[in-house]
Amino acid sequence: MIQHPEPEPSRPLRSWIRSSPGTHIWLLVVAVTSLVVAISPDRLDHVLLHRNSSNIHQLVKYPVRALLSSAFWIENPASLALYAVLFEFFHAPVERWLGTLRWLLIVATAHIVATLLSQKVLLMAIQDNRAPHSMTHVVDIGVSYGLAASIGVLTYRLPNPWRWFYLLGVVAFFGLPLLTGGTFTDLGHATSLAVGLLAWPLTLHRDPHAHGSAADVSRETRV
Numbered sequence: 001m002i003q004h005p006e007p008e009p010s011r012p013l014r015s016w017i018r019s020s021p022g023t024h025i026w027l028l029v030v031a032v033t034s035l036v037v038a039i040s041p042d043r044l045d046h047v048l049l050h051r052n053s054s055n056i057h058q059l060v061k062y063p064v065r066a067l068l069s070s071a072f073w074i075e076n077p078a079s080l081a082l083y084a085v086l087f088e089f090f091h092a093p094v095e096r097w098l099g100t101l102r103w104l105l106i107v108a109t110a111h112i113v114a115t116l117l118s119q120k121v122l123l124m125a126i127q128d129n130r131a132p133h134s135m136t137h138v139v140d141i142g143v144s145y146g147l148a149a150s151i152g153v154l155t156y157r158l159p160n161p162w163r164w165f166y167l168l169g170v171v172a173f174f175g176l177p178l179l180t181g182g183t184f185t186d187l188g189h190a191t192s193l194a195v196g197l198l199a200w201p202l203t204l205h206r207d208p209h210a211h212g213s214a215a216d217v218s219r220e221t222r223v
Contacts, residue, residue, distance in 0.1 A: 020092040033052075033072055035077070053138070056119050057136045067111070067115060070111075075142065090147055115188060145188050174189045
């Protein structure tokens with residue numbers, strides 16, 4: 001397990017970033033790719049998003065590249081600020097709690113499983129003429145599958161009875177769209193949440209540098 005440095009009280013921002021390096025490296029890469037999309041000429045941004053998508057076409061031709069690159073792009077650069085906040089509230093506390101390797105294992109597994117399952121369901125819909133063939137080239141990128149996994153794992157960080165209120169809320173948030181005629185993306189989000197919840201065994205032996213109380217979760221989310 002990667003050991004994170006001890007907090008530096010005099011430098012809280014630096015300490016927070018160093019305590020969750022994977023989260024902030026990922027966020028930095030997403031910021032760079034978002035800038036590329038934002039400054040790209042018309043149509044070039046369209047090409048970039050499709051080339052780095054994990055849609056059926058790209059998965060068939062370049063499966064490894066599609067699965068990897070799709071985790072570092074977002075379709076709308078204007079959403080970067082929102083994703084930065086979500087990274088700090090969900091990814092960073094989980095990474096600091098479990099350590100970088102276990103956190104990365106969970107979010108990478110969720111991203112891969114959710115992508116493959118949702119695209120398989122979409123392919124079946126296309127083959128059954130329930131979806132247009134053009135959906136094989138749909139833009140399927142973003143960091144939301146990994147976020148859904150961290151949101152799921154964070155359930156085990158909270159004390160009772162708040163854990164159950166939180167769990168009910170996230171299951172409703174990701175499950176209701178799927179139950180009311182959701183898209184393949186909604187299926188991916190629900191799958192990722194399930195992966196996070198099923199990662200409970202990985203939370204049993206936490207990072208020795210993690211804090212143990214519910215109050216620490218609140219402190220950790222302050223920069």
